[in-house]
Amino acid sequence: MAARCSVSHNALLSLLPRPMLSSRAPSRLLRPSKVLAMARRGFSSQEDDFASPDDLRFEPPLKIVEYPHPILRARNKGINTFDENLKKLADEMFDVMYKTDGIGLSAPQVGINVQLMVFNSAGERGEGEEIILVNPIVYRVSKKTVLFNEGCLSFPGIYADVERPASIKIDARDITGGSFRVNLSGLPARVFQHEFDHLQGVLFFDRMTEEVLSSIRSQLKALEVKYESQTGLQSPERIDDYKRREEVAGFGRA
Numbered sequence: 001m002a003a004r005c006s007v008s009h010n011a012l013l014s015l016l017p018r019p020m021l022s023s024r025a026p027s028r029l030l031r032p033s034k035v036l037a038m039a040r041r042g043f044s045s046q047e048d049d050f051a052s053p054d055d056l057r058f059e060p061p062l063k064i065v066e067y068p069h070p071i072l073r074a075r076n077k078g079i080n081t082f083d084e085n086l087k088k089l090a091d092e093m094f095d096v097m098y099k100t101d102g103i104g105l106s107a108p109q110v111g112i113n114v115q116l117m118v119f120n121s122a123g124e125r126g127e128g129e130e131i132i133l134v135n136p137i138v139y140r141v142s143k144k145t146v147l148f149n150e151g152c153l154s155f156p157g158i159y160a161d162v163e164r165p166a167s168i169k170i171d172a173r174d175i176t177g178g179s180f181r182v183n184l185s186g187l188p189a190r191v192f193q194h195e196f197d198h199l200q201g202v203l204f205f206d207r208m209t210e211e212v213l214s215s216i217r218s219q220l221k222a223l224e225v226k227y228e229s230q231t232g233l234q235s236p237e238r239i240d241d242y243k244r245r246e247e248v249a250g251f252g253r254a
């Protein structure tokens with residue numbers, strides 16, 4: 001049985017006390033001025049608006065929310081209550097992640113719009129290490145980027161190449177509320193970035209090139225049709241009307 005810890009000692013290269021954040025391009029999704037303001041406060045922007053007990057209420061078993069459900073694009077609140085309910089939520093997220101053959105899962109993917117992710121890049125209960133990150137911030141990314149054929153539990157059966165920085169530096173809280181900094185590279189860096197994007201309402205196809213996106217367009221349309229027939233609602237987004245957001249597709253400077 002893998003230890004359920006908040007941070008890996010093998011995969012994570014360093015674990016330091018919470019120091020000042022770097023002023024150098026922390027996340028491609030946050031303006032440097034905003035990040036500096038956050039660094040001075042020592043909190044993420046999401047923590048300006050914390051989740052209430054209602055926001056964190058859930059009914060097991062959790063179910064994966066599929067594209068194009070609007071929950072995947074909604075704002076995710078910061079967490080400042082580190083209690084038994086939060087531990088139970090993380091446990092349930094691991095359960096559904098393993099059952100669905102995932103290697104990472106973010107809270108919005110199970111319908112809870114808060115800043116929480118779990119991952120185990122080994123993908124098997126009892127192997128690798130289980131990592132839980134609360135209110136994460138990326139404060140530095142490598143210049144070097146790598147391509148990887150990614151899949152997402154919210155897009156069943158769809159895989160396509162996504163380019164991302166090879167390594168990153170993160171500031172986060174653990175399941176007990178303790179602050180820490182870690183460096184990630186390899187598959188853990190990939191999984192973390194995929195889940196971190198979910199926490200910003202960014203989906204993996206937002207980072208694909210036009211060419212790669214074309215290769216999965218019909219599969220995305222099929223999910224939109226499925227959503228419409230299951231809910232009786234119009235799909236909140238359509239890949240045919242998709243406008244690339246340059247600030248999402250690009251990378252911050254390392």
Ligand SMILES: CSCC[C@H](NC=O)C(=O)N[C@@H](C)C(=O)N[C@@H](CO)C(=O)O
Nearest residue numbers: 101102103104123150151152153191194
């Ligand atoms: C490479 S980052 C993928 C993270 C993703 N998390 C949430 O959506 C995820 O777990 N996707 C799965 C489809 C996945 O990558 N599963 C592994 C193991 O089965 C795979 O190689 O397909």
Ligand SMILES: [Fe+2]
Nearest residue numbers: 152153154194
């Ligand atoms: Fe995903």
